Amino acid sequence: MSERRYEIFTIAPNFYQLGTPSYPAYLSMGDSGMIIEGGTGATFPIIVDQVKEMGIEPExxxxxxxxxTHPDHIGAVPHLKKLWPHLKVVASGVAVKQLQKEEVIQEFIKMDRTITEILLIKGDIDWWSVELENPVFEVDMVVKEGDKIDLGAGVAWTVYETPGHSPCHLSFHNERDGILVIGDATGIYEPGKEVFWPNYFQSLEEYCNSIRKLAALPAKIGARSHGGIVEGEPRDYLQRVMKATELYHREMLERLAKGESPEEIALDKAKWVYTFTNLQPFKLIHFMTGLTLRHSQAVADKEDLFHIP
Ligand SMILES: [Fe+2]
Incomplete structure (x- = not known):
């Protein structure tokens, strides 16, 4: 890789944003440390350099x-495990099952290459990432709702199951310091433009339940898996996300009711998404807008999905 330096953001004492702004990973340090986010093949060497630069012993x-376990969130895992075999990979039980599927791994390899290409085009990196021959994705510690990960020195993270974006999705909350790692539970957000793309790729109802669950947690800092730290209070952000999700859902249903075809709507939505994010190839975005459309249709009769108490 190049000699280029990637900025390390100190978000709070002992909580740092590593990686790149579009593909961040977070590092929490107590007596021991935890990296949250599995990165990509291309961000792996960046994360390693950043840890070195911070003077933290990888041990x-x-x-x-x-x-x-979406492909853009596990790419650095086999690399990091190979370099630092003492690392314990933490994930949900559903994630374990996902990672045992051969097709998921094959899809991952293709997607990781595409992410490298996207990062090259965006100018975020200027090298081609090394590919491992047999990437290993083994989970060492399965966690569930309410479990605590104690890093010592008063730093502890509570696990929250936040499905809807994906069935295996987890968020992490550090109550003492008011930090909430949201992950992809709120979809893609373009900060400068206040544009949200709701990413309910598994279920709209569960997606809304997860946003509601996160909005109930006391937090001063919210950390996303794309786009970094939330501007302002996480609860305000989560309310805006919920509103945007409702508008997106209702717009699609209204267009269907007026007789537009699902294909037309999904393509149109994909074009709109592509105007503000190119983190994924257009084909994939189009597939995903189609998914959200179907999930909206599945709960078209439900009224009270979007309420945050
Ligand atoms: Fe995702």
Missing amino acids: RIKYLALTH
Whole structure:
């Protein structure tokens, strides 16, 4: 890789944003440390350099916690495990099952290459990431709702199951410091433009339940898996996300009711998404807008999905 330096953001004492702004990973340090987010093949060497630059002994980093197993969130895992075999990979039980599927791994390899290409085009990196021959994705510690990951020195993270974006999705909350790692539970947000793309790729109802669950947690800092730290209070952000999700859902249903075809709507939505994010190839975005459309249709009769108490 190049000699280029990637900025390390100190978000709070002992909580740092690593990686790149579009593909961040977070590092929490107590007596021991935890990286939250599995990165990509291309961000792996960046994360390693950043840890070195911080002067942290890699042996102190005990855990690598996965928010979910989408290909753009696990790419650094086999690399980091190979380099730092002491790392314990933490994920949900559903994630374990996902990672045992051969097709998921094959899809991952293709997608990780595409992410490298996207990062090259965006100018975020200027090297081609090394590919491992047999990437290994083994989970060492399965966690569920309410479990605590104690890093010592008063730093502890509570696990929250936040499905809807993906069935395996987890968020992490550090109550003492008011930090909420949201992951992809709120979809893609373009900060400068206040544009949200709701990412309910598994279920709209569960997606809304997860946003509601996160909005009930006391937090001053919200950390996303794309786009970094939330501006302002996480609860305000989550309310805006919920509103945007409702508008997106209702717009699609109204267009269907007026007789537009699902294909037309999904394509149109994909074009709109592509105007503000190119983190994924257009084909994939189009597939995903189709998914959200179907999930909206599945709960078209439900009224009270979007309420935050
Ligand atoms: Fe995702």
